[in-house]
Amino acid sequence: MPPRSRLHVPSPPARPGQEPDFSYLQISPAGLVGRPDVIAAAREIEELSVQMVRVLGEDHRAVGPWNPHLEPEELQVGLRHMLLTRLFDDRMQKIQRQGRISFYIKSTGEEAVAVAQGMALQPGDMLFPSYRQQGLHVVRGRNLVDLMCQCLSNTRDMCKGRQMPIMYHWGSGKIFSISGNLATQFPQAVGWAMAAAIKGEDHIAASWIGEGSSAEADFHHAMTFAAVYRAPVILNLVNNQWAISTFQGFAGGEQRTFAQRGPGYGIPGIRVDGNDFLAVYAVTQWAAQRARQSGGPTLIEHVTYRAAAHSTSDDPSRYRPKEEWRAWPLGDPIGRLKQHLIALGEWSEERHAKLEKELEAHVTACWKEAETFGTLSGGPALDPLTMFEDVLKEMPPNLARQREELRALRDTPALPQAATPTLVQKG
Amino acid sequence: MARMNMVQALNSAMDVMLARDPRVVILGEDVGYFGGVFRATEGLQRKHGEHRVLDTPIAEGGIIAAAIGMGANGLKPVAEIQFADYIYPGFDQVVSELARLRYRSAGDFSAPVTIRTPCGGGIRGGQTHSQSPEALFAHVCGIKVVMPSNPYDAKGLLISSIEGDDPVVFFEPKRIYNGPFDGEPHKPASPWSTHPRGEVPEGHFTVPIGRAEIVREGSEATILAYGTMVHVAEAAVKMARVDAEIIDVRTMAPLDVDTLCTSVCKTGRCVVVHEATRFGGYGAELVATVQEQCFWNLEAPIQRVAGWDTPYPHAFEWEYFPGPGRIAAALKLVTEAR
DSSP: OOOOOOOOOOOOSOOTTSOOOOTTOOOOOTTOSOOOOTTOOGGGGGGGGTSOBOOBOTTSOBOSTTOOOOOHHHHHHHHHHHHHHHHHHHHHHHHHHTTSSSOOOOOTTOHHHHHHHHHHSOTTSEEEOOTTOTHHHHHTTOOHHHHHHHHHTOTTOTTTTOSOTTOOOBTTTTBOOOOSSSSTHHHHHHHHHHHHHHTTOOOOEEEEEETTGGGSHHHHHHHHHHHHHTOSEEEEEEEOSEETTEEGGGGTTTTSOSTTHHHHHTOOEEEEETTOHHHHHHHHHHHHHHHHTTOOOEEEEEEOOOOSOSSTTOOGGGTSOTTHHHHOTTOOHHHHHHHHHHHTTSOOHHHHHHHHHHHHHHHHHHHHHHHTTOOSSSSSOOOGGGGGTTSSSSOOHHHHHHHHHHHHHHTOTTOGGGOOOOOOOOO | OEEOOHHHHHHHHHHHHHHHOTTEEEEETTOSSSOOTTSTTTTHHHHHOTTTEEEOOSOHHHHHHHHHHHHHTTOEEEEEOSSGGGOGGGHHIIIIIITTHHHHTTTSOOOOOEEEEEEOOOSSOGGGSOOOOHHHHHTSTTOEEEOOSSHHHHHHHHHHHHHSSSOEEEEEEGGGSSSOOOSOTTSOOOOGGGSGGGEEOSSOOOOOTTOOEEEEOOSSEEEEEOTTHHHHHHHHHHHHTOOEEEEEOOEEESOOHHHHHHHHHHHOOEEEEEEEESTTOHHHHHHHHHHHHHGGGOSSOOEEEEEOSSOOOSTTHHHHSOOHHHHHHHHHHHHHOO
């Protein structure tokens, strides 16, 4: 038989009922990967895209040239932010299950990405997150009540009831509006960074994309524009192994690491242990310094694991082993930073339990406050007539007419259609 | 015959076609092992193999472009775009390529691609999971645009789409996947199992593309609707106590002008209904067509009932949704005009 072509259809190493298998994952020992000068030429540091930058060793000590040498107080702040992010996620998921919000997306298992990066960047740097970086808001000091009110679409909702839960934005906190469509923010961050350079500012931009949505053309647009203009931007690819039901092989992760795409565009690619708080902090600091010194963009691949379902509409037990997260070789970012602090003599199980209790109480208090601004089933409600605002800066005549039509309809009891909103579960 | 909801009917259509025609392939995000986020392709990969039911990278432009290449090379691809709101990265491939390949090559090349995509609101999906972009596609010459309103039509129209030689954008109103929805969110949902059009042949059959259907005969007015709005129109007729004829347009392009205009010429009054935004919406095409064909029979200005000209707001779904109350008011307006 002469040879003939046959399609390769990627298949994950394990499906439900099978043993988790992460043997495909190439992991460098902590401390072994070199740290080049921040203005090194991209072609000279290509090995960073294949290796994995790691700082925290098996003994929970920080080792090697990437150790950012943070003060214990800073590490404790990082731990606090990650823990708060996780407890907030857990609470919001429960609240969704009770039917009190329509939808939610957790970031469980990948908190180090948003938290360590948020801490390594400057307050003036502009962030373009995807929908799993709520830790950025936590780092920048956002009141959780604001996030909760967005999820509730209530009278304090920053989106005025227009967006699904978790599609936050924060202009004054320099966190861009989340669209809900995938990957669109990636090239926009490049444009923001280009503008900063055009205006002669020192700020840089950072954006986050999942490995799954890196298949979108927007990823290519971002890389090309960033490379051509050497825009001061950090492009983060969060490889959490799963895009709903498709594993990272379907995004092209089988042949090359995602970080290796960087050198293809002339951009440094750094592959980092995304569950190692110190390593994520260090590579972000490196990329930020590079960007601020006209060194241009960096692509960072964060190797992590999506411990939660894609969203509350998803059921991962249908497509991956239930125990997969426990078998994940890079562990839990919170547990690892906690153990590091304990090894330094700067933390203890007792202090951790106390902090957890304190943060739990904080989340509870925030939720109680958020509910006073209205819930899906009661309390104060947004005026539906506000839906006609902000389509354009000035309301055009067709919308002004439609607003009056809805007002009349609402005031006519014979037509019950424009009644109070009712929750219908998605999915 | 079997009882099917709309998802099962679509699944059955693809199953029948995969079995009948070796050229048929299914592709899309999460459609393979997982069976699709709305379960429309459940079990198909297991049954027909992973070379015929393909999971894809998350790239709608890539999915549609690859489907065009497959179609040009003799296959009959059925591409799923997970939500109609996600179709825009593939819009260039639809408008500039899929719709024009036959024309620009004078028939030398063509791509019989079917693009299935769930549309419409009412599931708390906010502005990125609720859109009805049928007008954007109906405006493009060189593709057919279809939207069924029940399981029977869904299966028959999908088989027709796959069997045809032209590209089809096939919109699935997701709010009625599990049951007809009359626009009253406070009432308990009713299932397809009690609806006559929930009865669907298990094997092969077709419903022709390009034909509208009279779903309720009447004499006092004509309602032109499609998708979810067919059921909402039925509720509105009861509410307004008007003997209106309801026509399910079913195919936006090519349009069954005869069925629509024969009805309006008979009743002399017309209400056009859709869930999509009003301005430049597909209703404008319907109104223009009716006006051209029925002007001398019209007794009242034609009314349009549609979504407001804003993105679909998460918190105000039911204020946004053109429910039976608004349609009933429009019916009163056209029937009371003298």
